[in-house]
Amino acid sequence: MSEVTIRAARAEDQAELTALWATVFTPPLAPDQWLIDQERLTHTIVAEDDDGLCGSIYGLPKTLRESDGGSAEVHAIGSVAVAERARGHGLARRLVTATLQSARDADWALLFTGTPEVYRSSGFETFAMARTLTGPWRAPVPAETTARVMRETVGLGSFRPLREVYERSREGRVVLAPLRGDRDGAMAEVRMRGATLYRRTEGSTVVGYAIAERRGDVGVLLESAVLPGIEGDAEGVRDDLLAAIAVDWASAGVTSCDLAVPALPEEDRALRAFAPEAVRQDDRTGMIRPLRREARLHGIRHFTAGDYF
Numbered sequence: 001m002s003e004v005t006i007r008a009a010r011a012e013d014q015a016e017l018t019a020l021w022a023t024v025f026t027p028p029l030a031p032d033q034w035l036i037d038q039e040r041l042t043h044t045i046v047a048e049d050d051d052g053l054c055g056s057i058y059g060l061p062k063t064l065r066e067s068d069g070g071s072a073e074v075h076a077i078g079s080v081a082v083a084e085r086a087r088g089h090g091l092a093r094r095l096v097t098a099t100l101q102s103a104r105d106a107d108w109a110l111l112f113t114g115t116p117e118v119y120r121s122s123g124f125e126t127f128a129m130a131r132t133l134t135g136p137w138r139a140p141v142p143a144e145t146t147a148r149v150m151r152e153t154v155g156l157g158s159f160r161p162l163r164e165v166y167e168r169s170r171e172g173r174v175v176l177a178p179l180r181g182d183r184d185g186a187m188a189e190v191r192m193r194g195a196t197l198y199r200r201t202e203g204s205t206v207v208g209y210a211i212a213e214r215r216g217d218v219g220v221l222l223e224s225a226v227l228p229g230i231e232g233d234a235e236g237v238r239d240d241l242l243a244a245i246a247v248d249w250a251s252a253g254v255t256s257c258d259l260a261v262p263a264l265p266e267e268d269r270a271l272r273a274f275a276p277e278a279v280r281q282d283d284r285t286g287m288i289r290p291l292r293r294e295a296r297l298h299g300i301r302h303f304t305a306g307d308y309f
Contacts, residue, residue, distance in 0.1 A: 002050035004091060006098050009044035009056070016053040017046070024081040033190045033309070034058065034079070036183060044079075045098045047091055054086040059099040060309050061106065063179040066296040069172045071179060075103035075291065077111040078309040096122045100291070108295045112285045112308060124287040129176065129301035130263040133271055135278035137219055137257035139250035140243075149244040150199045154192045154211060159185040161199075161206050162225070169225035174262045176301040188306030192222055198244050200237050202230065208237040211306075212245050219254040221245070223304040224261050235266065242274045262302035 009017070014031065021029035034040050037060065047055030058079040066072050077099060082091050096119065100109060113119060116126050152158065159166075163180060170177045178184050195213040199206055208226035212219065224241065226234050249257075257275050261267050271278070286303075288295050 004054065004086065004089075004094075005048045006094060007046060007048065009041045009046050011041060013044075013046055013053060017044075017056055020053055020056060020081050020083060021079065024083065029079065029081075033187050036186045036190060038183075045095060045102070047082075047086065047095060049086065051085070054083040055091050055095055056081045057095040057099045058309070059102060062110075062184065062309070063181070064110070065170060065175050065177050065179065067175055067298045068296070070296065072107040072295065073105055075100070075106035075109040076309050077109060080111070080113075092118050093122055100289075103291055107290075107292045109289045109291055110295075111287050112303075113287060114285060116285075116287055119287055122289065124289045126284055127286050127288055127297065127301070128282045128284045129286065129303070130280050131260055131283035131302060132281045133257070133259040133261075133275060133278040134281050135256065135275065137249070137254055137275050137278070139246050140274065146240045146243060148200055149240050150201070151244070152197050152199070154189060154195045154197050156186065156189050156193075158197055159189050162209050165206055165209060165225045165227045168228055170262070170302075173264060173300065174302050175297045175299045176303055177262075178307050184307070187309065188304070191306045191308065195222055196248070198241050200240050208234075208241055210241040210245060212248075214249065214252050214254060217253055217255045219245070219249040219252075219257045221257070221259040221261060223306055224267070235270070238267070238270045242270060246274065260305060263300050 018031050037043060043059050045057050046053050056079055057077065060076045062074045062076045063071050064074045080092060080095060103109060163185065166180060192211055195211050198210045200208040207230045210224040211222045213222065226237050257278055259271055259275060259278060
């Protein structure tokens with residue numbers, strides 16, 4: 001293996017980065033979400049040898065909710081890729097060291113991985129969150145929808161009318177969830193593009209929404225939120241959304257489900273009725289490393305499908 005140089009990404013690296021991600025990640029990682037970030041080159045570090053790019057790491061600044069209603073500036077690490085020819089030489093550790101050196105204003109660092117042993121030597125520790133309910137699913141009897149729930153396909157711009165519902169549904173109750181700025185919202189739209197958005201409104205105000213999709217005979221609930229303190233019945237809003245999803249899933253032959261929502265008591269009650277045979281699963285792919293201080297994540301933790309990076 002030739003000598004490896006670690007450096008900041010340049011505009012001309014995009015084609016090689018795309019090729020590297022397509023080779024290393026299964027399914028291949030497309031650059032669509034990365035391209036949303038106007039500062040992506042500053043946030044991306046690459047490794048280069050005589051044959052071209054052989055590694056990458058992405059360090060995205062995010063503001064995440066913490067315990068007691070506070071928030072933290074977090075260095076969110078993703079797209080850690082090492083080409084096969086460069087493996088076994090500690091390159092991933094070098095890339096992690098390089099991105100952490102750029103995280104001068106971050107309180108702590110966060111990543112998600114299926115190979116935690118790679119990162120423990122860099123000071124990361126695993127944490128868990130009760131993220132999904134999975135198991136068999138059958139349509140409630142009767143499965144009825146409501147005209148108050150509107151459907152559309154998630155695309156760019158879909159999340160703008162949902163921002164207040166998302167933020168207020170998590171404020172003071174769910175830790176780890178991002179405070180979504182414009183970039184975070186656009187990235188979430190890219191990640192969940194093509195899924196079905198179910199919206200429940202009161203007049204012109206969105207009071208609740210859910211985002212779901214089908215993968216064969218599996219129904220997947222990607223994200224949901226109901227506006228707290230609304231006039232009327234929040235439980236009824238949630239029930240309307242789930243009823244609309246049930247109608248679509250029943251007609252499509254869904255027989256099992258994966259429901260990713262915060263483990264809030266009122267949501268658990270609704271989902272137990274929606275999928276009584278589903279069981280709560282812990283997600284243990286998250287890892288944290290203190291930088292300026294320890295993370296404060298006591299309480300209900302949740303990251304949606306749209307919040308990964």
